[in-house]
Amino acid sequence: GAGVSQSPSNKVTEKGKDVELRCDPISGHTALYWYRQRLGQGLEFLIYFQGNSAPDKSGLPSDRFSAERTGESVSTLTIQRTQQEDSAVYLCASSPTTGIQETQYFGPGTRLLVL
Amino acid sequence: GEDVEQSLFLSVREGDSSVINCTYTDSSSTYLYWYKQEPGAGLQLLTYIFSNMDMKQDQRLTVLLNKKDKHLSLRIADTQTGDSAIYFCAERNSGGYQKVTFGTGTKLQVIP
Numbered sequence: 168g169a170g171v172s173q174s175p176s177n178k179v180t181e182k183g184k185d186v187e188l189r190c191d192p193i194s195g196h197t198a199l200y201w202y203r204q205r206l207g208q209g210l211e212f213l214i215y216f217q218g219n220s221a222p223d224k225s226g227l228p229s230d231r232f233s234a235e236r237t238g239e240s241v242s243t244l245t246i247q248r249t250q251q252e253d254s255a256v257y258l259c260a261s262s263p264t265t266g267i268q269e270t271q272y273f274g275p276g277t278r279l280l281v282l
Numbered sequence: 283g284e285d286v287e288q289s290l291f292l293s294v295r296e297g298d299s300s301v302i303n304c305t306y307t308d309s310s311s312t313y314l315y316w317y318k319q320e321p322g323a324g325l326q327l328l329t330y331i332f333s334n335m336d337m338k339q340d341q342r343l344t345v346l347l348n349k350k351d352k353h354l355s356l357r358i359a360d361t362q363t364g365d366s367a368i369y370f371c372a373e374r375n376s377g378g379y380q381k382v383t384f385g386t387g388t389k390l391q392v393i394p
Contacts, residue, residue, distance in 0.1 A: 210370070258325070
């Protein structure tokens with residue numbers, strides 16, 4: 168596609184339920200990132216994928232959060248047993264290459280509300 | 283760890299210049315970025331500056347970097363209503379290309 172797409176655009180769930188968020192990166196982009204943006208706050212790094220290398224999971228806030236990516240394609244972010252503090256916009260970004268001048272192309276985000 | 287700070291809100295009149303400021307703490311920053319986020323959309327890269335530069339100009343945008351004070355600013359000349367958005371400052375350190383730290387964002391409101 169022309170840009171990074173994410174689905175669903177909005178998700179309302181009940182506390183304790185599991186949710187799965189999807190990201191379709193730009194074709195050919197080897198790097199993929201997930202960020203969380205709480206209301207009124209900056210972007211919080213969650214996880215980074217680069218090709219077939221082991222992902223950098225250092226930003227995941229708890230073991231309830233996990234993410235997968237098959238090769239250089241779609242990624243899913245799963246939040247188990249959701250809590251109200253998980254409510255945020257989850258942003259995905261992809262990048263064509265690694266390196267110091269790398270820039271990131273962002274998707275529109277998934278707005279998650281946990282009731 | 284790294285910290286990037288911005289004021290939360292700025293209001294300007296259409297046609298005036300806007301100046302959005304950012305401070306950061308990481309002295310090993312290599313690239314500094316400005317991203318724009320329009321309502322309901324993701325972040326879009328506006329411009330970036332390498333840490334050994336003082337200024338970069340791109341049409342209506344001027345980026346100024348004071349590395350000594352760790353201060354970055356974005357000036358938008360002749361601000362238009364279409365410039366209304368949230369502007370994020372971000373820095374990348376030399377320790378790892380995946381560690382881009384974003385500020386809280388400055389919401390720019392342009393009054394017609």
